[in-house]
Amino acid sequence: MGSNLSVESTDNANEPTKYYAGEVRKETTSSLTSVAIAVEGVSLKNEKEALACAILQRASGSGPRVKWGCSPSSLQKQLSSIAGSEPFGLSTFNASYTDSGLFGVVLCSTSNVVGSVSGTEFYNYNKYYFNINFHVTIVDKRSCRMVEIFKNI
Amino acid sequence: MTKEAAEWLKSLKISESEVARGKNILKTEVLDAADNALCLLESMQQQALLKGQVSSPVSIANAIDNVSTSDVKTVRISII
Numbered sequence: 001m002g003s004n005l006s007v008e009s010t011d012n013a014n015e016p017t018k019y020y021a022g023e024v025r026k027e028t029t030s031s032l033t034s035v036a037i038a039v040e041g042v043s044l045k046n047e048k049e050a051l052a053c054a055i056l057q058r059a060s061g062s063g064p065r066v067k068w069g070c071s072p073s074s075l076q077k078q079l080s081s082i083a084g085s086e087p088f089g090l091s092t093f094n095a096s097y098t099d100s101g102l103f104g105v106v107l108c109s110t111s112n113v114v115g116s117v118s119g120t121e122f123y124n125y126n127k128y129y130f131n132i133n134f135h136v137t138i139v140d141k142r143s144c145r146m147v148e149i150f151k152n153i
Numbered sequence: 154m155t156k157e158a159a160e161w162l163k164s165l166k167i168s169e170s171e172v173a174r175g176k177n178i179l180k181t182e183v184l185d186a187a188d189n190a191l192c193l194l195e196s197m198q199q200q201a202l203l204k205g206q207v208s209s210p211v212s213i214a215n216a217i218d219n220v221s222t223s224d225v226k227t228v229r230i231s232i233i
Contacts, residue, residue, distance in 0.1 A: 035155050039162060042228060044203060051179070051217055052224040059167055059175025059225065073171060075161050082154050090158075098203050103228075105158045114154050 019100055032087065033111040041094060041101030050096045053103060057094035061105075079107070086110045165226060172222045180214045 019040040042053045061073035070076075076090050089108040095101055107114055186192040187210035200207045208216075 035158075037155065037159055037162060047204075047216070048220060048224065049228065051213075052220050053228045054179050055172060055175040055217065055220055056165065056167065056225045056228050057175070058178040059171040060161075060165075062178070065178070072174070074166065074168060075158075078161075079154055079157060082157060088154075105162060107154060107158055109154060115156065 031110065032108055033114045034106060034108040035114055036093075036104055036106045038093075038102050038104030041103030042096055043100050044096050044098050050101075053094055053096065053101065057092045057103065060092050061090055063089075063091050075105075083109050083113050086113045088113065165228065167222075167226060169222050172225050175225070176217055176220065180217050183210055183213050183217070186210070 042049045044050050059073065061071055061076045064071045071090075075092075079090055080088050086109055089106075091106050092104065093106060094103050186196060193210070196210075197207050
Protein backbone atom coordinates (compact mmCIF):
# COMPACT_ATOMS: atom_id res chain seq x y z
CA MET A 1 0.00 0.00 0.00
CA GLY A 2 2.81 2.31 0.85
CA SER A 3 4.33 1.86 -2.56
CA ASN A 4 1.54 4.00 -4.01
CA LEU A 5 2.76 7.03 -2.09
CA SER A 6 5.14 9.20 -4.02
CA VAL A 7 7.52 9.93 -1.22
CA GLU A 8 11.12 10.65 -2.01
CA SER A 9 13.86 9.16 0.01
CA THR A 10 16.52 11.81 -0.37
CA ASP A 11 18.01 13.46 2.66
CA ASN A 12 17.30 17.15 2.78
CA ALA A 13 19.72 19.24 4.74
CA ASN A 14 17.76 20.74 7.59
CA GLU A 15 17.87 24.46 8.02
CA PRO A 16 18.54 25.36 11.60
CA THR A 17 15.51 26.85 13.29
CA LYS A 18 15.60 30.58 13.69
CA TYR A 19 14.54 32.20 16.91
CA TYR A 20 12.29 35.27 16.85
CA ALA A 21 10.68 37.23 19.62
CA GLY A 22 7.00 37.94 19.77
CA GLU A 23 3.89 37.64 21.81
CA VAL A 24 0.86 35.43 21.88
CA ARG A 25 -2.19 36.41 23.79
CA LYS A 26 -5.35 34.52 24.59
CA GLU A 27 -8.31 35.97 26.40
CA THR A 28 -10.30 33.80 28.73
CA THR A 29 -12.88 34.42 31.38
CA SER A 30 -10.73 32.98 34.14
CA SER A 31 -10.04 35.01 37.24
CA LEU A 32 -6.43 33.89 37.14
CA THR A 33 -3.82 35.09 34.73
CA SER A 34 -1.01 32.98 33.39
CA VAL A 35 2.08 34.44 31.87
CA ALA A 36 4.91 32.57 30.26
CA ILE A 37 8.21 34.24 29.51
CA ALA A 38 10.70 32.37 27.40
CA VAL A 39 14.08 32.97 25.89
CA GLU A 40 16.17 30.97 23.48
CA GLY A 41 17.64 28.06 25.41
CA VAL A 42 20.42 25.63 24.61
CA SER A 43 20.45 23.02 21.89
CA LEU A 44 21.42 19.39 22.26
CA LYS A 45 24.62 19.93 20.30
CA ASN A 46 26.69 20.51 23.42
CA GLU A 47 25.59 17.75 25.74
CA LYS A 48 27.17 19.24 28.85
CA GLU A 49 25.43 22.53 28.29
CA ALA A 50 22.13 20.83 27.59
CA LEU A 51 22.45 18.91 30.87
CA ALA A 52 23.36 22.08 32.73
CA CYS A 53 20.27 23.81 31.37
CA ALA A 54 18.08 20.85 32.35
CA ILE A 55 19.56 20.96 35.85
CA LEU A 56 18.92 24.70 36.01
CA GLN A 57 15.29 24.17 35.10
CA ARG A 58 14.73 21.57 37.77
CA ALA A 59 16.75 23.45 40.37
CA SER A 60 14.86 26.69 39.94
CA GLY A 61 11.38 25.49 40.47
CA SER A 62 9.42 22.74 38.86
CA GLY A 63 6.94 22.71 41.69
CA PRO A 64 6.69 20.60 44.83
CA ARG A 65 7.94 17.03 44.62
CA VAL A 66 5.61 15.89 47.39
CA LYS A 67 1.84 16.17 47.34
CA TRP A 68 0.74 19.23 49.30
CA GLY A 69 4.37 20.12 49.67
CA CYS A 70 6.09 23.38 49.00
CA SER A 71 8.81 23.96 46.46
CA PRO A 72 12.08 24.92 48.19
CA SER A 73 13.38 26.97 45.28
CA SER A 74 14.43 30.52 46.03
CA LEU A 75 12.57 31.87 43.00
CA GLN A 76 9.37 30.33 44.35
CA LYS A 77 9.93 31.89 47.75
CA GLN A 78 10.69 35.28 46.26
CA LEU A 79 7.61 35.33 44.05
CA SER A 80 5.25 33.83 46.60
CA SER A 81 6.14 36.62 49.03
CA ILE A 82 5.05 39.07 46.34
CA ALA A 83 1.84 37.12 45.82
CA GLY A 84 0.97 37.33 49.49
CA SER A 85 -2.32 35.59 50.15
CA GLU A 86 -3.35 35.28 46.52
CA PRO A 87 -3.20 31.87 44.86
CA PHE A 88 0.05 31.54 43.03
CA GLY A 89 1.89 28.98 40.92
CA LEU A 90 5.24 28.91 39.24
CA SER A 91 7.13 26.53 37.04
CA THR A 92 10.20 26.75 34.88
CA PHE A 93 10.35 24.86 31.63
CA ASN A 94 13.09 23.73 29.34
CA ALA A 95 12.98 22.26 25.88
CA SER A 96 16.17 21.33 24.08
CA TYR A 97 16.21 20.31 20.47
CA THR A 98 19.02 19.53 18.07
CA ASP A 99 19.28 23.03 16.65
CA SER A 100 17.95 25.28 19.40
CA GLY A 101 16.01 25.34 22.63
CA LEU A 102 13.46 27.19 24.68
CA PHE A 103 13.85 28.03 28.35
CA GLY A 104 11.47 29.98 30.49
CA VAL A 105 9.13 30.50 33.38
CA VAL A 106 5.36 30.10 33.69
CA LEU A 107 3.58 32.09 36.35
CA CYS A 108 -0.03 31.95 37.40
CA SER A 109 -1.85 34.17 39.83
CA THR A 110 -4.51 36.87 39.94
CA SER A 111 -3.99 39.57 37.38
CA ASN A 112 -3.10 42.39 39.74
CA VAL A 113 -0.35 40.28 41.31
CA VAL A 114 1.06 39.09 38.01
CA GLY A 115 1.15 42.63 36.81
CA SER A 116 2.04 44.00 33.50
CA VAL A 117 5.16 43.21 31.56
CA SER A 118 4.96 46.40 29.63
CA GLY A 119 7.59 48.94 30.35
CA THR A 120 10.67 50.30 28.75
CA GLU A 121 13.04 47.94 30.47
CA PHE A 122 11.75 45.06 28.38
CA TYR A 123 12.80 46.70 25.16
CA ASN A 124 16.30 45.74 26.05
CA TYR A 125 15.69 42.04 26.10
CA ASN A 126 15.30 39.60 23.26
CA LYS A 127 12.45 37.76 24.79
CA TYR A 128 9.47 35.77 23.67
CA TYR A 129 6.46 36.48 25.83
CA PHE A 130 3.37 34.31 25.69
CA ASN A 131 0.34 35.77 27.26
CA ILE A 132 -2.08 33.02 28.07
CA ASN A 133 -4.91 34.89 29.75
CA PHE A 134 -5.80 38.50 29.41
CA HIS A 135 -5.06 41.37 31.77
CA VAL A 136 -1.38 41.27 30.94
CA THR A 137 0.05 43.42 28.24
CA ILE A 138 3.20 42.33 26.63
CA VAL A 139 5.62 44.49 24.84
CA ASP A 140 8.60 43.36 22.91
CA LYS A 141 8.99 45.16 19.66
CA ARG A 142 12.58 44.12 19.04
CA SER A 143 12.48 41.68 16.18
CA CYS A 144 14.60 38.62 16.59
CA ARG A 145 14.40 35.12 15.29
CA MET A 146 11.50 32.77 15.83
CA VAL A 147 11.31 29.43 17.45
CA GLU A 148 9.19 27.26 15.20
CA ILE A 149 9.01 24.49 17.71
CA PHE A 150 6.85 26.17 20.31
CA LYS A 151 4.91 23.58 22.24
CA ASN A 152 1.75 23.97 24.27
CA ILE A 153 2.56 24.97 27.79
CA MET B 154 5.58 39.59 39.60
CA THR B 155 6.35 39.17 35.93
CA LYS B 156 9.10 41.75 36.26
CA GLU B 157 10.74 39.82 39.07
CA ALA B 158 10.56 36.62 37.03
CA ALA B 159 12.15 38.39 34.08
CA GLU B 160 14.86 39.77 36.35
CA TRP B 161 15.54 36.26 37.55
CA LEU B 162 15.84 35.04 33.98
CA LYS B 163 18.41 37.73 33.45
CA SER B 164 20.49 36.93 36.51
CA LEU B 165 19.87 33.16 36.98
CA LYS B 166 20.52 33.37 40.70
CA ILE B 167 20.77 29.88 42.04
CA SER B 168 22.41 28.37 45.10
CA GLU B 169 24.66 25.31 45.45
CA SER B 170 22.01 23.36 47.30
CA GLU B 171 19.45 24.11 44.60
CA VAL B 172 21.86 22.89 41.95
CA ALA B 173 22.43 19.70 43.94
CA ARG B 174 18.69 19.24 44.19
CA GLY B 175 18.24 19.88 40.48
CA LYS B 176 20.91 17.28 39.72
CA ASN B 177 19.16 14.72 41.90
CA ILE B 178 15.82 15.38 40.27
CA LEU B 179 17.27 15.04 36.78
CA LYS B 180 19.18 11.88 37.67
CA THR B 181 16.00 10.40 39.14
CA GLU B 182 14.12 11.15 35.94
CA VAL B 183 16.82 9.61 33.76
CA LEU B 184 17.18 6.48 35.85
CA ASP B 185 13.43 6.07 36.37
CA ALA B 186 12.93 6.22 32.61
CA ALA B 187 15.52 3.48 32.27
CA ASP B 188 13.31 1.19 34.33
CA ASN B 189 10.55 1.47 31.74
CA ALA B 190 11.41 -0.65 28.73
CA LEU B 191 9.42 1.45 26.27
CA CYS B 192 10.93 4.68 27.56
CA LEU B 193 14.38 3.21 27.37
CA LEU B 194 13.89 2.07 23.78
CA GLU B 195 12.54 5.45 22.74
CA SER B 196 15.45 7.17 24.41
CA MET B 197 17.88 4.89 22.58
CA GLN B 198 16.15 5.64 19.28
CA GLN B 199 16.35 9.37 19.82
CA GLN B 200 19.98 9.24 20.88
CA ALA B 201 20.94 7.14 17.88
CA LEU B 202 19.14 9.51 15.51
CA LEU B 203 20.06 12.83 17.03
CA LYS B 204 23.38 12.20 18.68
CA GLY B 205 24.82 9.43 16.58
CA GLN B 206 25.61 7.31 19.59
CA VAL B 207 23.73 5.80 22.50
CA SER B 208 24.87 6.40 26.08
CA SER B 209 23.76 4.16 28.90
CA PRO B 210 21.50 5.73 31.54
CA VAL B 211 24.23 5.27 34.13
CA SER B 212 26.75 7.16 32.05
CA ILE B 213 24.23 9.98 31.58
CA ALA B 214 23.68 10.03 35.35
CA ASN B 215 27.44 10.27 35.83
CA ALA B 216 27.62 13.08 33.29
CA ILE B 217 24.95 14.91 35.29
CA ASP B 218 27.08 14.53 38.41
CA ASN B 219 30.02 16.04 36.59
CA VAL B 220 28.21 19.27 35.77
CA SER B 221 29.53 21.94 38.11
CA THR B 222 27.55 24.71 39.80
CA SER B 223 29.32 27.33 37.73
CA ASP B 224 28.29 25.46 34.57
CA VAL B 225 24.68 25.78 35.66
CA LYS B 226 25.00 29.42 36.65
CA THR B 227 26.53 30.38 33.33
CA VAL B 228 24.18 28.52 31.00
CA ARG B 229 24.13 30.57 27.84
CA ILE B 230 20.45 31.26 27.43
CA SER B 231 20.17 34.26 25.16
CA ILE B 232 18.94 37.11 27.27
CA ILE B 233 20.30 39.97 25.24
